[in-house]
Amino acid sequence: MNTRQLLKRVTLTLAMVAVSTVSSFAGVTATPQDYSAVESLQRVFETVAEKVKPAVVNISTVSEIKFKHPPIPPEFRDFFQQFGVPFPFDNFPKEFKTRSLGSGFIVKVKDGWAYILTNNHVIDKATKIKVKLSDGSVYRAKVVGKDPKTDVALIKIKVGNKKVPTVQLGDSDSIKVGEFVIAIGNPYGLNWTVTHGIVSAKGRHGLGLNPIEDFIQTDAAINPGNSGGPLCDIHGRVIGINTAIVRNAQGLGFAVPINIAKKIMNDLLKYGKVIRGWLGVYIEDISPEIAQKFGVKHGVLVTKVMSGSPAEKGGLKSGDVIIRYNGEPVKNVTDLQLKVINTRPGEKVKITVVRDGKEKVLTVKVGQMPGSGKVALESMLDKYGFAVQPLNPELKKKLGIPKWIKGGLLVTEVKPGSPADDAGLREGDVIIKAGLTPRTLKEVKSADQLAEVLKKAGTSGVLVKVLRNGGIIYLVLNPEE
Incomplete structure (x- = not known):
């Protein structure tokens, strides 16, 4: 049977x-x-x-939130001193720590590392991430990369030769509404809880939860702490990442389709960043009235074309109605967005539009979405515990940077206790060059260039040439183990 x-x-x-x-x-x-x-x-x-349960993990995080108190006028402080009362604002905390719980699941084991998929909001801004396996063992986790647009993140733990279970990833495109599903996670800290229900709907969007939404809706019980856990079919294959619930509502849970998460995971592992296609157009859904006026049954309306974008170069114009993308019908804005971002940059696609009542087929070379690598870049710098910004002419003049320094990156933040802090890096330093050895030192003009050097270094460390107070020093940045 x-x-x-x-x-x-x-x-x-x-x-x-x-x-x-x-x-x-x-x-x-x-x-x-x-x-x-x-x-x-x-x-x-x-x-x-x-x-599935043995491959599901409990994720606990610690985040530090810093306060920046506004300057207090001296006369306000004098007022308290007149009456011999201690100034109350001196005791205000400058920072405090928050803790949160979530879930995740092991998808891959390679070279002694176990890779775990979870939600970005589970680990975002965390200074410490701990992962607890089903056997009770606890590990310190590192962030491989994260993608706020879809709320997906990939972290890893060092397990060495230990054998740990992994899940089987399914195909979220093939699931049907009404199918049974099983959700596993750690709601309210109650470890490895299992609930079941059905797929209530597919392709949910417009909820305002993520910039890119294509949720699986389910009535399987999902509660705070379930975030990042797997949503499985009856064969135990993961078809989604439990992500969100609707407050004050029952039976309304949402999961990121696993096919979206798989692409993000593969991009992060292969390129160190999320690669997305980009057209460069502003679009909106068409109402039945507009559809009737344009003589179409489906599609999206182009309201603006960005100057110099792939769309402009391909001939798209404001007022066009995009009805097909590479021969496939375009249903709505989300449908087109997903089609474009899943197209490899550099690929040429056929876009069918209705213009002046007539169909027109355009050939557009898809570009790469600006900022596609920003998330992975931030993760790379977070590993070392510091942040930078490029030096422009105005900033150089303000800081008194010598003219012989053509590029350079200003260190804007160093996290206490981080590898960068241990190496001696300080806020206000200017990183001029970076390399694996003195011979390979090269000028860094952008944060992307520095992140690439850090990525290539692995665990061997990176040599940086730093300008501080008019003098030159050399530091070695080692990633946190």
Whole structure:
């Protein structure tokens, strides 16, 4: 008996049980076959739980929030001193720590590292990330990369030769509304909780939760702490990352489709950043009235084309209605966004538009979304615990930077206790050159260049040439282990 036949039989059995409950006074009872069908479904849920739970992890984080108090006028301080009262603002904390809990699941083990998918909001801005496995062992985690646009993050823990279980990733595009799903996570800190329900809807967007939304909606119970945990089909394959709930509502949970998460994970592992296609247009959904005026049944309206963008070079104009992308119908704004960002930059695509009542096919070479590498860059610098900004002519003049320094990066923040702090880097330093050895030292003019050097260094450390107070010093930056 295949799965669909089993589900049909269980559904029929449940209906019969309901009828028998209502008609119990008439002597109607469930048969052994009825119980057998229900027990078969129960065993499916038990099997999924036993298969997936060992690869689900508990994630706990610590974040530091700093306060910047406004300057207090001297006369205000004098007022308190007149009456011999301690100035109250002197005791105000400059920072405090927050803690949070979430979930994740192990997707890959390579070279002694276990890679874990979770939500970006679970680990965002965290200074410490700890991962607890199902066997109770605890590890310090590192951020591989994160993507706030889809709320997906990839972290890793050093497990060495230890054998740890991994999940099987499914195909979120093939799931159907009404299918049974199982959610596993740590709601309210209650570790490894299993709930089940169905796929209530697909392609949910416009919720205002993420910049890019294509959620799976489910009525499987999802609560705070479930974030980052897996949503599985009845075969134990992960088809989504549990992400959000609607406050004050029951049965409304949302998960990021695993196909979206897989692309982000693969990009982070291969390129160190998320690569997305880009057209450079402002678009909006069309109402039935506008659709009638333009003579179309579906599509999106182009309201503005960015100057110098791939769309402008390809001939797209404001007022065009995009109805097909590479031959596939365009349903709405989210549909087009997903089609474009999943296209590899540099690829040429056919875009069909309706212009002046006539269809027109344009060939557009897809570009790379500006800022695609920003997230991975921030993660790389976060690993060392510092932040930088490029030096422009105005800033150089203000800081008195010598004219012989053509590039350079101003250190704007150094986290206490971080590798950068341990190396002696300070706020106000100017990083002039970076390299793996003295011979490979090269000028750095952008944060991207510095991040690339840090990435290549691995665990060997990076040599940086620094300008401080008019003098030159050399430091070695080692990543935190």
